[in-house]
Amino acid sequence: MKAVAKVRIISPLQVCRKHANWVPPTPPSSPTFGNPCLDLFFRLVEPNTPVKRQANLNYLNQFLPLAWSHNPLTTLKLICNLHYDPHGPGKEHAQGFNSAASWLHHNHPKTLVCNLPAIAAGFRSFEKVLVILYRILEGKDPHYSITLLTEAIEETEDKIAMAKKALDRYERDPHYRFLHDRVSDLFADCLKSDIENFKELKQKKSQSQSDDDDHNYCLELTRAARWCPHVDSLYDCTTLLSESIAKKIFPRISYQGFEENEADHADRARQLLMKEVLLPLEAPLEEQSGYQFEWRTNHRASCPDRKYLEEVKAGGKSKIEAGAMLPHKIIEYVYDCDELRHVAELQWKVMVEDVYLKQCKFRNCLAICDVSGNMMRVPMDVSVALGLLVSELNQEPAWKGKVITFNRNPQLLAIQGDDLRSKCAFVRRMDSQEWHCKVDFQKVFDLILEAAVNGNLRPEQMITKVFVFTIYFDFDEISANQWETDYEAIKSKFKEKGYGNVVPHLVVWNLSQDKSTQAVPCTQPGVTMLSGFITNNLVESFLDNDGDIFPDHVMEAALSPRKYQSLVVVD
Structure with a gap:
């Protein structure tokens, strides 16, 4: 040869x-x-x-x-x-x-x-x-x-x-x-x-x-x-x-x-x-x-995540590193890599228990996951992974393991499945079958209020944030009704039931990979809009800051890759 x-x-x-x-x-x-x-x-x-x-x-x-x-x-x-x-x-x-x-x-x-x-x-x-x-x-x-x-x-x-x-x-x-x-x-x-x-x-x-x-x-x-x-x-x-x-x-x-x-x-x-x-x-x-x-070799074959999982599987790691992989990276291997799926499942379990539960992050939060047909691969993975993660970090039985569907008639669903792969499949099946559907947010908050009342929850047990993971940036594109009108009705209903001071805050994250959609995140009453090209650093910032992401976090994440660290100012 x-x-x-x-x-x-x-x-x-x-x-x-x-x-x-x-x-x-x-x-x-x-x-x-x-x-x-x-x-x-x-x-x-x-x-x-x-x-x-x-x-x-x-x-x-x-x-x-x-x-x-x-x-x-x-x-x-x-x-x-x-x-x-x-x-x-x-x-x-x-x-x-x-x-x-x-x-x-x-x-x-x-x-x-x-x-x-x-x-x-x-x-x-x-x-x-x-x-x-x-x-x-x-x-x-x-x-x-x-x-x-x-x-x-x-x-x-x-x-x-x-x-x-x-x-x-x-x-x-x-x-x-x-x-x-x-x-x-x-x-x-x-x-x-x-x-x-x-x-x-x-x-x-x-x-x-x-x-x-x-x-x-x-x-x-x-x-x-x-x-x-x-x-x-x-x-x-x-x-x-x-x-x-x-x-x-x-x-x-x-x-x-x-x-x-x-x-x-x-x-x-x-x-x-x-x-x-x-x-x-x-x-x-x-x-x-x-x-x-x-550079023409299989990208995943040489990537650090795969190498890490292979070392864990082979016994080369004495202990699974809880923060070694991001949630959406883990579910990639759960779905696409049969030989490493079991190790990826273990990685997810350790991540949830050791990183986020111990730090009490994302307590009393819910996610609305857009899994419609217009969601491409990376945004879909992020939406499903973060939706699952938020559901598992809840402590209250009324919220734990639950997610809200992305459509005009939303439902508060308990995620079904015996393992991570089946749970991911459940969330993906929540597709409304509409190519571009909108969400009736007043109905979303009605579901939350109903669950709190039925569970006799105290105000401090109420949901604090509702995350919406989608690919749309303009709030009017996803809201079925005028938000200002909805928000006044929502506040009135929560006040009537004794939750007037704890109305959940809505955080909408545009996961689009279209770089031309970036604009200054704006804030409406009770709503924060976030847009940013998905990078590992931005997802890390989202997780580290308990979902509180501001424009400076988005910019810092975009400028944090290694190639930017070689740049210097000399005059």
Whole structure:
């Protein structure tokens, strides 16, 4: 069997540490309602019309200086949060990110440059680094496509004019020159590392004793070759970036054959960049090549949750760690992984008993779980898991193990089932069969009041919060009636039965994965609206704070992933 090389895509930060003059991040100040950082976070989403787009950019330009004055590091993270992230809380606001990067260049150029490796690494975006340089030079975003980087253009007067413009800007603008040099440093460092690793792999394979060698090799590469502008491409002619990169990889003073003048050196270096670096690295980065890609393995097979459950099952853990997994992650394995289902059930039991019951969290709370057909996989898992968890944490018999259905004729149901899987199935079956149903909240509170009266409960035993887990943000979208009218009737009924001071508070959490739905959470009488892209950190914050989630919690959760921790402010 022939040897197989596994390609492991590595971080540019790992290669470019010599340029990383990091300073320790300063702890962010405590966000408060109405601060400019929160305004930026909640109000900036990708607009869908030209008019809204311009208004959005005007808002960005207005609030960036205010937010930076309030908290520079948080603002820097918010700028990077505008970048598209298909698997996380980042927003799909390309123009916003590009505009904010230009603002950084003009106001904090060292901070922008210092964070280029972090942008290329944590945000998987060598492309964005190129767009930043192009925008600073041309004053507009490129009409981006891969042909901009790869297809050569013929020698024309326009090509010469573009080169003269780029050279003139480079020579007269020190801030642009600084940015250009650091972008070329980033690519040169990564490409040198990549080609060295590639050559080492070829040497190891050539030293193999036979074609039957069954050794598996690992080739560590960045994506720099995938995004490096090809010589004489439109992007190269506009920025002259390829020449800068080539001359750093093949300098005159250390490379034989470069005794000629500077112009000849530039031409030779560019030719070598294509022949000896970019072309050899094409194959390992092509998905249809004979290489195996580490990132193409089954995600769940290598995720920490699965590894933890497998260790518990194998007896490698002497004790189950109660807080090792979040509720919605546990039920994933209960439903989809037969070999680990029993261990996941044990994990749930330990989590409920050791983490939440002992801390007396979510006592006297109920959940309304939207499990209708428009709930996608992740929101559905979160709705079911949190609904079950809240039901099991109740101490009063009137509330324990119960949940409320999401429809116009709600019911207070006791969850049936002998194990976690059957209980999850019960909650999922509560679907009203309506694609977009609404909830009669006055009937919900009637059910709660009736149960309290029938159980002779004292006011302190009354439900304190009713959580609604859905994918709708606008309260009018889920309420069957006008809330203000309903709320007055609810208060009157509770007062009449002796519960006037303990009317439950309604907390509606929009679990939608649509990043364009984020808006400033608003509060109506007796209601709190919450919206936020579902992340582990946001769910943890919800659980840690007993369901009391405010805008600053949502922002902190969105900016807490590891990739944001590499960002630094230096000027």
